[in-house]
Amino acid sequence: MITPPSPSAAEHADGSSVRLGALVPLTRPGWVEAGRHLLAGLDLAVHEVNEAGGIDGRPLELLVRDTAADPERAAAAVDELAGLGVAAVVGEYHSVVARAAAARADALGVPFLCSSAVLDGLTEEPTEWVARLAPAQSRGWRIFADFLLSEGRHRIAVATQPSVYWASGTRVLRDHLAPHGGTVVELDANALAPEALCDALVEHNAAALLLLVGTPEPAVPIVRAVRGDRRLAELLIGAPAGQPEFAAWASALGEDGAGIPFLRYLPEHLGPLGERVAKELRERLGGAPSFVAFEGWDTVTVLASVLRSRGTDRPGIAGSWPRVAVEGTRGPIRFSRTPGIGVWQWTWAPLHVADRDPAAPDRFRVRHTG
Structure with missing residues (x-):
C-alpha cells in the first residue's frame, strides 16, 4: 500500500518545471567513466522530452548530484532532492550506493527508478517506491557461470575486494557452478600483489580468473601481470561486472585488455530506436556509448511516459510501475515482481557475454547469450 509522502512534490515545486533528481558517480572513487555515460543518456533523453513539448507543456529539469560511490552521500x-520537490529520483551505477539511495527513497516516499545497479537485495524489504532497469545480479552472473562451463572452465579463481556486491556475485557463481562440478577459490586482491596473485593461480591450477575488483586499480595491474606470466598463458580472464566495456580499459591495456569476457546489458543487435539514440550518444560522448548510456536514456524515457500519463504526484508515479509499457533502446520495457527481488524489476532486460576482439580491440564480440 502506497501512503502519501510528506512533504509532497507539488508543495515544493515552483511550477515552472518538472524536476527529476539524478544520482551519478562523477568523481573518484566512483567509476567516473560509467557516471559520464549514465549522465549523457539521462541528459539526452531530457533534451528530447523537452524538444517534444516537455511534460504537458512544462520542461523536464534534471538536478544532478555526484555520489562519488559513497552510500552516505547518496542518501x-x-x-536534499526530496526537499527540492523532485517528482522522482533516477540513476546510480554502484550497487551499494543505489541500495542506500533506495532505502532513503523508500523511507521518504520518493519514487526511485534505478538505472544501472544490479544487486538483488536493493532493498531490505519489498517496496512499491523503487523500480529498476538493470537485470538482477543473480540472473546475469548465472549466465556468466553458464558461459564458463560452456568454455570448459570449472576451476575458477576470483580476485576480490571486500564489498557486498562482490560477495554476492561470488556466492551466485559458487552456487551455480557447484552442481556442475565447478569450484570457486577466493583470492584477496588487497592482500596479494599482482605477482603473488599469479603464483596463487598456478598453485590452485585455476582455469579462469574473474576480476571482482575496482578499475583501474587493482584490475589493470592484475591483467598486466597475468598476461605477462607464461605459466598462465591458457588462463581465461573474465570481468563479469563490465570493466572492459569502457574506452579507458582499452586505453590502459591495449591488446592485453582484449579477450576478457564481461556481461553487457544490450541485445545482440540494436533496433532502429537504439541505433538512432546510439548515434546521438556517440556525438555527445565523442566515442562509442556503453550500455550504461542506454540505461540512462531508457530511464528518463520511462519516467516521462509515466509523468505524462499519471502526473507528477509521487504516489501516482510509484503506483504506475506495474503499468509501464515503454519502447526503450534495448526493447520493450515492463516491470514485474521477480521472486527474491524486493523492487519492481525489468525482469528480461537483454544481456549477453561479450569481449573485445583481440584482432580489433575497439570491436566487441558476442561470446554467449542467456
Missing part, C-alpha cells in the same frame, strides 16, 4: 542527496 543525503535523496534527502
Whole structure:
C-alpha cells in the first residue's frame, strides 16, 4: 500500500518545471567513466522530452548530484532532492550506493527508478517506491557461470575486494557452478600483489580468473601481470561486472585488455530506436556509448511516459510501475515482481557475454547469450 509522502512534490515545486533528481558517480572513487555515460543518456533523453513539448507543456529539469560511490552521500542527496520537490529520483551505477539511495527513497516516499545497479537485495524489504532497469545480479552472473562451463572452465579463481556486491556475485557463481562440478577459490586482491596473485593461480591450477575488483586499480595491474606470466598463458580472464566495456580499459591495456569476457546489458543487435539514440550518444560522448548510456536514456524515457500519463504526484508515479509499457533502446520495457527481488524489476532486460576482439580491440564480440 502506497501512503502519501510528506512533504509532497507539488508543495515544493515552483511550477515552472518538472524536476527529476539524478544520482551519478562523477568523481573518484566512483567509476567516473560509467557516471559520464549514465549522465549523457539521462541528459539526452531530457533534451528530447523537452524538444517534444516537455511534460504537458512544462520542461523536464534534471538536478544532478555526484555520489562519488559513497552510500552516505547518496542518501543525503535523496534527502536534499526530496526537499527540492523532485517528482522522482533516477540513476546510480554502484550497487551499494543505489541500495542506500533506495532505502532513503523508500523511507521518504520518493519514487526511485534505478538505472544501472544490479544487486538483488536493493532493498531490505519489498517496496512499491523503487523500480529498476538493470537485470538482477543473480540472473546475469548465472549466465556468466553458464558461459564458463560452456568454455570448459570449472576451476575458477576470483580476485576480490571486500564489498557486498562482490560477495554476492561470488556466492551466485559458487552456487551455480557447484552442481556442475565447478569450484570457486577466493583470492584477496588487497592482500596479494599482482605477482603473488599469479603464483596463487598456478598453485590452485585455476582455469579462469574473474576480476571482482575496482578499475583501474587493482584490475589493470592484475591483467598486466597475468598476461605477462607464461605459466598462465591458457588462463581465461573474465570481468563479469563490465570493466572492459569502457574506452579507458582499452586505453590502459591495449591488446592485453582484449579477450576478457564481461556481461553487457544490450541485445545482440540494436533496433532502429537504439541505433538512432546510439548515434546521438556517440556525438555527445565523442566515442562509442556503453550500455550504461542506454540505461540512462531508457530511464528518463520511462519516467516521462509515466509523468505524462499519471502526473507528477509521487504516489501516482510509484503506483504506475506495474503499468509501464515503454519502447526503450534495448526493447520493450515492463516491470514485474521477480521472486527474491524486493523492487519492481525489468525482469528480461537483454544481456549477453561479450569481449573485445583481440584482432580489433575497439570491436566487441558476442561470446554467449542467456
